[in-house]
Amino acid sequence: MIKIKNLTKTFGTQNSLDNISLELNKEDRVIIMGQNGAGKTTLIRSILGQYIPTSGDIEVSGFNPFKNRVDTISKIGFVPQLPPPIKLTVEELINFAVKSSNIDKDEIVELCSKMDLDIKSHFRKIFFKLSGGMKQKLLIAIAIAKRPEIFIFDEPTANLDPKGRESFYEIIKEYSKNRLTIFISHRIEEVSNMVNRKIELDLGKVVLDEKI
């Protein structure tokens, strides 16, 4: 699924990722941990093809993410830590996702409602005017409805209330079967019963990689 070999990413003189090798497979539910600045976001951005490696290789579902960005993204359902400031209305955003990723619109609405969000009543609102939690719920619903090979959730529950968190993990339990699922999270206790592998980064290196 994801093969990373001797990956180094340098900004200026600093190695944000320092010779990382990892293989992540479809049965893996992984938490990637590490202190602020450990390199988690740099790793995810490299997987998404947003950064060109300084050295080393990455392969995502057979694609080189930097060279085949569109193909790579098509395999991944990604929910960022900070929702982007999208200026489309909610319905325009959903329609765009439906068209570009062949998603079922009703499924997005249904997934939102499972997280107690009546998204239809917000269709005309500009996406960035939704509350933080609403944005996160909608992006989660879109990522899940895409039914990708790989899920990447970067602090997905940061803006969710306790009930929203509970429904998120209920939904993920169902949809993460046979899909590589990666959580970047500082809330280890929250995801501990969702994951079967723990990876810890420190100063750009993998300092822990264990199955649990």
Ligand SMILES: Nc1ncnc2c1ncn2[C@@H]1O[C@H](COP(=O)(O)OP(=O)(O)OP(=O)(O)O)[C@@H](O)[C@H]1O
């Ligand atoms: N675009 C960039 N330009 C320069 N330095 C960067 C860039 N992106 C990341 N870095 C540096 O790389 C290091 C790792 O940052 P990264 O954002 O990957 O950490 P992180 O583990 O995601 O941290 P956090 O938990 O705070 O989100 C930091 O020292 C950061 O300053």
